Amino acid sequence: MDAAGRIETALELALATARDGCPPRLGAALRDAVIPGGARLRPRLTLAVAFACADDQPAAADAAAAAIELLHCASLVHDDMPCFDDATLRRGRPSIHAAYGENVALLTGDALIVLAFSELARRVADPVRLRRLIGIVADAVGAPNGIVAGQAQECEPSIGLSDYHRRKTGSLISGATMAGAAAAGFEPEPWRALGMAIGEAYQVADDIRDLVCEPAELGKPVGRDAALGRPSATREFGMVGAMDRLRVLVARAVDVVPVCPGDAMLKAMILRETRKFLPAELAAEAA
């Protein structure tokens, strides 16, 4: 099975466990929060790194990829809620709180976080890899350095741009690369820098898209960063400066890939994936 197939299968497997006998509205919301997905960037990175590291225990890599994506989906559900972005659209469809109410949305995020950890415990057979994976995903999501802490910076009087991006986006993307290595039995720490570079590139691209795209293309409201007074690379560096920064970050990502059996293939994949961060006409300009 190809990577995309493995990811969807692993997510369906996880959801089936959580939804069997679940109160119906929560069960439906859990599925809608995860399927159909977006680009699945993070789990594809997890599997790509696991492949590059020889992927000797595919079940562990699949569980790691699913856990990372479940946590990403949880953060989207909670971030869309009225107390943060108040976004009624996500991936071109009603966001979870818009469709099911704030109460169900709150619980959906909570249940997805728990499910990420229980999937790891259920499916990662090797105890050393299991312990590492739990540590990696917890660091990527929780306090003091994960997504939750990044989101919490929005609740402070002032925010530093790079610190905010590091936590809000870089933490889970570096969690994705590190989890891929850990699932394949490799030391995860050398894989952090790759995720951080891709994460920062993704965030800069997101700021660019937020400024130039139509809502239909984006699947969510545009111009929200400015409306919410959030830090943004386009506001800090201007459009040209942001495009420059994106080029630098992609080059850095390729540069920091650790030596491993499949590093050449992985570098090619990174160039391919990061090109998709921008709409086609802008991607050509950034190359």
Added chain:
Amino acid sequence: MDAAGRIETALELALATARDGCPPRLGAALRDAVIPGGARLRPRLTLAVAFACADDQPAAADAAAAAIELLHCASLVHDDMPCFDDATLRRGRPSIHAAYGENVALLTGDALIVLAFSELARRVADPVRLRRLIGIVADAVGAPNGIVAGQAQECEPSIGLSDYHRRKTGSLISGATMAGAAAAGFEPEPWRALGMAIGEAYQVADDIRDLVCEPAELGKPVGRDAALGRPSATREFGMVGAMDRLRVLVARAVDVVPVCPGDAMLKAMILRETRKFLPAELAAEAA
């Protein structure tokens, strides 16, 4: 160190990990959500069961107790939010969203859930016990059978009382007893019935308190179950019927304690603890 001291130390240790370098408002809210605590019923049960099972790895029992309490605190923070109970008081002080806003409260609950799992991975040395403990706490909190699913039943058109109580209260209390056994290297499953009986007794006592206590005594608003149209033992069975039911459940709890090195001591502890579920004058009546 006595049980109460071990629990507070384990919670302080967990909080220190999460708060070191954390955005200040989230860091403060994390602490306020956990310390000072309430009765600490769940972690005290975890340690009591671990003692009764010889407590050969106290660090594992302490981590299990802390994880259970962190998850309980997370559920209180999220349940108090406006989309559920809209409770501005908790343990006689402002609830987390009342003090820090809904956005910080949402993140506080999320971060506490993640912290529970990362504490287990960090401190439970034995891999078999670690895997079991993660499974136990995830089942107790997540979908389809944990607290989150119980809370989700409030979002459905109709709710069955016993099913609701089983998930909303019984699940984490049986998680507490099972975690105590697993932390001490015992099979956890035989310890589920004990937690379920204590959980149901606790819920019935809570319904009685909700009807008869003053807000100051309860540390939170009274009469909310009726106001929110929630299932309640006093409304279903009447006051006398609810008191009868409480007596039956406490007797059942003592009755289902599995044979283990410290079972006599544990039974005495259960009688002592369940007596505290009601105010003194009612407890005398229920005995």
